[in-house]
Amino acid sequence: MNNRSIIRVLALLLFVAMLLSACGGTGAPDNRSGNEPSSLATGNGGEPRAGGTVTYGFPSPFKGLFEPAFYEGEDDLRVLEFITEPLFTVKDDLTTVPGIASWQESADHKTFTFKIKQGVHWQNGDELTVEDWKFALEVIAAPNYTGPRYYSVEMIEGADAYHTGKAKQISGIRVIDPYTMELKVTAARVNTIDNLWAYPMNKRYFAGVAVKDMPNSDQVRTAPIGIGPFQVTNIQPGEFVEMSRFDNYYKGKPLLDGVLYKVFDDKMITSLFEQGVIDIEQAPRDAYENLNKLDNITLMQSPDLSYEYIGFKFGHWDDKAQKIVMDNPKFSDKRLRQAMYYALDRQGIIDGFSYGLGKLAETPISSESWAKIPEDQINRYPYDPEKANELLDEAGYKDLDGDGLREDPKGAKLVIHFDSMVGGVNDEPRTEAMLQNWRDVGLDVRLNGGALKEMNTFYTMVEEDDPSVELFNGVWGLSNDPDPTGLWRENDLWNYPRWSSKENEQLIRDGISLKAYDRDYRKQVYYDWQKLINEEVPMIFFAERETITAVNKRLQGVKINALSPIIDPYKWWIKDSE
Template identity: 55%
Template sequence: MKKKYWLLLTLVFAMSMVLAACADSTSDSGGEKDSGSDSDDKSEAKADEPQKGGTVTYAFTQPFQGLLDRGLYEGEDDDLILNFMTEALVDTNDELLPEPGMADYEVDEDANTVTFTIKDGIKWHDGEPLVAEDMAYAYEVIAHPDYEGSRYSNVAMIEGAEEYHQGKADSISGIEVKDEKTLVLQLTDVAPNTIDNLWSYPMPKHYYEGIAVKDLPESDQVRKNPIGTGPFKVKNIVPGEMVELEKFKDYWQGEPYLDGVVYKVIDASLAAGALEKGEVDIMKIPSSQYKEIKGIDNIELHEEAALSYNYIGFKFGHWDKKEKKNVMDNPKFQNKKLRQAMSYAIDRQGMLDSFSNGLGELIEAPMPPVSWAKVDDSELTTYDYDPEKAKQLLDEAGYKDVNGDGWREDPDGNEFTVNFDSMSGSDISEPRAQYVLQNWQDVGINAKLNGGLKEFNLFYDTVEADDPSVDTFMGAWGLASDPDPTGLWTETDLWNYPRWVNEESDKLIKEGISDKGFDRDYRVEVYGEWQKLVNEELPMIFLYSPVDVYAANKRLQNVHTNSFTSQVDTHLWWVTDAGK
């Protein structure tokens, strides 16, 4: 769950598309056919059949960190690489519901157990078999006191995990390895979303042997020579720039058609040209270049309502590393009218239209429209662009220009400035940031960019570290298949970057996965109340949920996208010019 851009989680009922093969349109050109010779029929049939060989280039517009293990990665940058080389015991289908992946599973609600049975023939890229110990080891790493990642909430429901996490036990009592392929987990309770939420990515215990948990993120086994169980394995890494992957011939679902995939970081401003020239075969395109890329003849587009949302966050405090919880100790944005005024001051639709070609939908709460838990906007306060209302609320809150310099002071008459952090990396980064600043400045708020635009990883490192200079920041979250807000919104969530803590919010989040939550209607009701609360308290300015657009070269076949990913069944990808 999906630094920073994509890590976390979300909802259900989404559209899916399958890229159609281009052979038919070619053979039927002009509506005419030959006399129907055998050779022509055979050529047409062959053109429709998957061919072995060839490589494709998958592009991304931000440098990657290189944390190439599922239990350690943080953002979309590494996630896209991991999609080619790793898999889970539990998959998410096109309807965004869980289904067996590398293992079959059984949930016993009465006994509070989950049993995983690993399927036959699954190997790590070094040839060693996937075994139940690898899954048990992953739980031990994530629950370890020295683990600094953000997945503990995905293992906390295992009996004994909390004691182990606090250093009070040497092992997790609720894990039983029955045999090489069978793992039984004793849980403290089975929740409505247990299978969605329970961590199901194994770690290669034999490969990480001898490495302390605290040293795993910087180890060669993770950074330079990572392994997985997916259809492609890492061949070469140029840190931050490129990863070359080759097919894993012993892949459990069958040898991939492609010889390999090159994951390449490109300048976002060059996306259209790279796609047109065939230098890139597939990528999620910058929305600002949608119209230009849409007109490229050799490209086919896939549009998906995204399981994500964009926002502007306020900083309310810091993360207490010792207590592992958020602490609200920054008074700057405690006044709700100030936050609401700053939201009314933002022309969100103008931002969406100007910088994303209108590819998205405004939101008033942190639930994308594709979620079955999304409350109707009629039940929420709609923060439409209204600078006059923003000025009124600022006046009521005591933020007035008392010295006549054109900028509002705080209620005590002190200078009031707002730092804004935003990341670089695209052609719209600078103008979009200036657009936000101008909106706030128009209502008398002295807002300024905090030290310039920051590179992707530096931006999130700064925000996560709660740098004292950070007041507000523009971020985005990708979500998982279940609408449970745990992971981003509770007192104990590291990725709760605003550091907003609210007792009623935590209570509703917990209630949503209580035993009553097995009734989906009840969960909808609870999450509706939670959205109303967050919409009223406004710990962040909710901008919009985007439409993701994937561009694929017409030579690339069997591309399957959904609201969760562009990389479904990549072992079935093939290219029409294989071997040429």
């Protein structure tokens, strides 16, 4: 995958955002008092009415890259979700279906014919055509494109030649008429549509702007346009974005007059909601308890497309061969790995440090996905110190000198070094709780270097396979498609545990093979893959993250899911004060 370093930054930002949200895991919320979190909030306020402006809060200054091809973080994404849309729709179960664009696929799955709806307009009045989509694909494939999304066009026939400057056009794209486009890909893949770039760019609006200059252009920074329900009217860099209703929105005139996207200090989030200054914001977990006491808000909860894990280091990355080498025998006995899973009181840690917000995870596929295996088909690794002790005894890890700590099967002192990152106020006591769980079953697990690490230091050591890194606590974000390519193959740099097996490689290939066009076949492949991961335990899956969104009760029509807290904002409306 190209632009690894840029995308890695996004992964790190995701981890930091989650750690700052009280550094907790995930699980069922503790609702002993106050509001009951839900995934579909405000809908009991009577008949929708037009008018009014709402304020969407965000906790840090935004970068201001208001074009999907160039944005790098959630700060800019939240604005984009108000002002523009992709051509495809991703449903709550994370399947991709037609939206503005529909498609037909050839028998060999290598040619796609797309049709877009007529009458969809840009906020400058231009009608959307396939030329705008073709233009976006060309921008991302351009040799001087500096954004992180080349991977979403590289499957197109001729994209590589265009990207390397060997061709002046992308041979696999053909415009048939203003609303129809043919696209050829290099190979049949069942998830082509999931991975294909689906956001258009207004070709006429960007005329004369070189691709290398686009990120700093007025079209991106000060006067962005889209095809969504709200249009930008004013930007104060890093502070706020004012948006007004786009009356010619293709789904219908939005109910709100406008939206103010504004940066606030998260330390003041409770008082700001109490005063009615903010109408909606994703809330940090350490604000949950106080927000839950407010009568004027609804707390909404949804799973993130991410999971927290504790990875074992099985080896290192061979940069010359571009593949992993499993040469660390320390964790070769899966009974040790399974015992460490059983020894960890994940739910207790979630309840103790994250107000119970979230859900335990046992596999790296989202619980929202159609490919998630039913829990009764896998081992859920409940907190069971007795089982952990049995496995360790069986594997030959025994306390030979009576100090309460186990030696390895060869009789040598066993010390395991653990790494995690500095983040929120609870991360140190939370880490200590994990270490104590393992000490309770006789495992001497110590914080590597005696302290948590700064984010960049942590990820540099993990990615470069620093010899001192043995056990590490991280977070990975997920796409809507369950294909684990990129994180779990032997030739994936981001396979940080450096683990794989022949069965793992084969199942990943099977999941995107021609046979996988049969959804039932593909689902069974991913069930089998999850069973393998669940049994082998290359990492301990700690929890599936949960997002808490606070919404003022005056704001109605808000829906959230694993993808976003901003879904169909043209349906949002304000009810009269009671």
